Amino acid sequence: MSNTTEFEIKKPKVDLNYASEKKPVASDPSPEAKPLPKVTIDGKTYEFKPGDTIMQVAERYKVHEEIPRYCYHPGMPIAGTCRMCTVEVEKAPKLMTSCSTPAADGMVVHTRSDKVLKSRTGVMEFLLTNHPLDCPVCDKAGECELQDYNYEYGPGTSNFKEEKRVFEEATTKKLSDQVTLNMNRCVHCERCVRFTDDVTKTNDLVMVNRGWHKELEATTEAGLTNDYQGCLTDFCPVGALTWNDFRFKKRSWFLSKKPSICDRCSKGCNIEVHSDAEVVYRYVPIHNEMVNGHWMCDSGRSSYNDLMNPMRVISPLMNHQNGLHSTTLQALLGELSIQLKNASSVQLVIGTDATREEAALLKDKFPSILGKNVSVSYFNGTAGVTSSADDKKMDNLLKMKDLTPNTKGVEEQGISPLSQGEVSSDIVIVFRNGRAGIPKMKAGQKVILWGVWNHDEIKTLSSQTVLGVIAGLATIEKEGSFKNTDGIVQKFHPAIVHKGGALSAHQVVNMWKSLN
Amino acid sequence: MATINVSKKYTVKEKTYLPAILIGMKITMKRFLQGFLLRKHDTILYPEKKRDYSDRFRGMHFISVDKNKTENCTACYLCETVCPAECIHIVADERDEDQNPYGVKKEKKPVSFDIDSLRCCFCGFCEEACPKDAIKLSTNYELAVSSREEAIYDLDHLKREMNGRSEK
Ligand code: SF4
Numbered sequence A: 001m002s003n004t005t006e007f008e009i010k011k012p013k014v015d016l017n018y019a020s021e022k023k024p025v026a027s028d029p030s031p032e033a034k035p036l037p038k039v040t041i042d043g044k045t046y047e048f049k050p051g052d053t054i055m056q057v058a059e060r061y062k063v064h065e066e067i068p069r070y071c072y073h074p075g076m077p078i079a080g081t082c083r084m085c086t087v088e089v090e091k092a093p094k095l096m097t098s099c100s101t102p103a104a105d106g107m108v109v110h111t112r113s114d115k116v117l118k119s120r121t122g123v124m125e126f127l128l129t130n131h132p133l134d135c136p137v138c139d140k141a142g143e144c145e146l147q148d149y150n151y152e153y154g155p156g157t158s159n160f161k162e163e164k165r166v167f168e169e170a171t172t173k174k175l176s177d178q179v180t181l182n183m184n185r186c187v188h189c190e191r192c193v194r195f196t197d198d199v200t201k202t203n204d205l206v207m208v209n210r211g212w213h214k215e216l217e218a219t220t221e222a223g224l225t226n227d228y229q230g231c232l233t234d235f236c237p238v239g240a241l242t243w244n245d246f247r248f249k250k251r252s253w254f255l256s257k258k259p260s261i262c263d264r265c266s267k268g269c270n271i272e273v274h275s276d277a278e279v280v281y282r283y284v285p286i287h288n289e290m291v292n293g294h295w296m297c298d299s300g301r302s303s304y305n306d307l308m309n310p311m312r313v314i315s316p317l318m319n320h321q322n323g324l325h326s327t328t329l330q331a332l333l334g335e336l337s338i339q340l341k342n343a344s345s346v347q348l349v350i351g352t353d354a355t356r357e358e359a360a361l362l363k364d365k366f367p368s369i370l371g372k373n374v375s376v377s378y379f380n381g382t383a384g385v386t387s388s389a390d391d392k393k394m395d396n397l398l399k400m401k402d403l404t405p406n407t408k409g410v411e412e413q414g415i416s417p418l419s420q421g422e423v424s425s426d427i428v429i430v431f432r433n434g435r436a437g438i439p440k441m442k443a444g445q446k447v448i449l450w451g452v453w454n455h456d457e458i459k460t461l462s463s464q465t466v467l468g469v470i471a472g473l474a475t476i477e478k479e480g481s482f483k484n485t486d487g488i489v490q491k492f493h494p495a496i497v498h499k500g501g502a503l504s505a506h507q508v509v510n511m512w513k514s515l516n
Numbered sequence B: 001m002a003t004i005n006v007s008k009k010y011t012v013k014e015k016t017y018l019p020a021i022l023i024g025m026k027i028t029m030k031r032f033l034q035g036f037l038l039r040k041h042d043t044i045l046y047p048e049k050k051r052d053y054s055d056r057f058r059g060m061h062f063i064s065v066d067k068n069k070t071e072n073c074t075a076c077y078l079c080e081t082v083c084p085a086e087c088i089h090i091v092a093d094e095r096d097e098d099q100n101p102y103g104v105k106k107e108k109k110p111v112s113f114d115i116d117s118l119r120c121c122f123c124g125f126c127e128e129a130c131p132k133d134a135i136k137l138s139t140n141y142e143l144a145v146s147s148r149e150e151a152i153y154d155l156d157h158l159k160r161e162m163n164g165r166s167e168k
């Protein structure tokens, strides 16, 4: 494990711009390096790497209030179109856009001088001339950069007495099944256009017409087609692009936000789980340069729906007179123990969505509880993937072929993959967290289900005999770690508290132990 | 431990009780004669007659509607956010296009809007927070109900006919 990097998922303090592969100066220790150039921002002097813009230097040190911006986004090329980020540079005749002006040695910058504040007030007033200000119905309200900056810099009144521009067609226009556009709210920062041009490279969006009539359009009839549409709704600074799955479900200020990890593929994107009263409303990506940058894919973003599915099994179920019935865990484990003791052979299949800790626990501790030989193997279940060697990139960004999060982490425990048709024991225990596939089993096979299951999945096992279901916790509800496809181990803590009757694998194993 | 003596020594006048009873009788007789001879009452015959309250009185809530009987509420949740008793519960959804109240495309509507009047403290913050002048408190103070369920005002109840701030 020498080349393994291990870290905990948490919200990074410095959310940085590394479209340009640059690393923070602070982590650049080479002593023989030439003295770095220095720039003075608001009276303090900072070292920077040649090539940094003023905005990037200020971002890196986060030493004073954020420089307001609309068009600048750390993960995208610089455009310099919105003029919100202007700062005063001494000896320069005019205000400079900090996002696109390279810092120079000896430069003296003022980010909050009177001249700068006046300019920002002017920009705000212009942006608001045509803005509908329908915050009450706008999903962005509460996390809207237009609201925030207007509160800080806006003029509070407007000289614009004319009728506001309304895009009749594009007031609620579905750009795809997932994204809705309200063109009236757009501030023309063109982050979305640059994202589809330079990040996904799908060129789905384009601005047509000019000035007053400048309008965002999809380039094809089909609308948006890329797999990262949710990101558009994250970084659109206003409520012009909204995510249909979240639209009107909750106001943003009710959400509590906890970091976790996406378990929809082997990439392991860092996410923030937004929930209220332990109900998840959305996932948004958090910046981690080593794993996902600023982004996450749409299937990952929607994957919370599986956990909030009313069909999910959240209490122990026992087979009684050919039907599964809710019971207590004690009763279930007692019954299963008897069945397992009498079984001629027992097999345990661990899904590759188990955490490293769960895999270790099940492999090392679990057989001793039963007091018999248990053959342990892992099962991935993604079409075409048996082990981590089959994993490959599906596009130029994040998506991986392996749709389970921890194949490498389970392999690391010395468990080997289940080969087809190998489920041959008297009783087989299938442990999975809702992401790994279900192995093929012969008709009449006795099986114990453990982890995250839903009733629809259990129905597909109608020709087998399900002895019982031990409800388990999903990734965002528990603690553990995954090793992603690049060998990075990421630890995570519970983002929401499970409100049903499911227990963690450790709790179940401890209870099982105390029963025997 | 210091104790506070709260017992009191009664005077002879108090011990005999009679003077106090006479004072009471005097007041009773005065009111009786005022009402009987001069027709001057301090009470009213309540259900038949009602008192006038100030227009600013905060009673049972209602939601104002436009001429198409569509609620003015756009489900912005500001009342739910501000409510100190946490007694407003809204579920929002997209408004159908043919149901647009003003001929303008309005995106959002409440599919359910419940106020639990048993928890409400009639502070009127919801009325103040509402950007659409939708939720208001009427001058109706007759809030008695025969079951707890009736005390939860749903959207239909809140959209009832109102004449200004009093019921029609
Ligand atoms: S984009 Fe921002 S300012 Fe505009 S309506 Fe939405 S929340 Fe309000």
Ligand code: SF4
Binding pocket: A185, A186, A187, A188, A189, A190, A191, A192, A193, A216, A235, A236, A237, A238, A240, A241
């Ligand atoms: S839709 Fe949003 S991201 Fe795109 S240009 Fe308009 S404001 Fe910017």
Ligand code: SF4
Binding pocket: B079, B082, B083, B084, B085, B086, B087, B088, B115, B119, B120, B121, B122, B123, B124, B125, B126, B127
């Ligand atoms: S009057 Fe006050 S307590 Fe009652 S619903 Fe309105 S905000 Fe809540």
Ligand code: SF4
Binding pocket: A136, B072, B073, B074, B075, B076, B077, B078, B079, B080, B090, B126, B129, B130, B131, B132, B133, B134, B135
């Ligand atoms: S504040 Fe007004 S518009 Fe907003 S949800 Fe409440 S009643 Fe509706």
Ligand code: FES
Binding pocket: A068, A069, A070, A071, A072, A079, A080, A081, A082, A083, A084, A085, A086, A097, A098, A099, A100
């Ligand atoms: S952020 Fe610099 S010009 Fe837009």
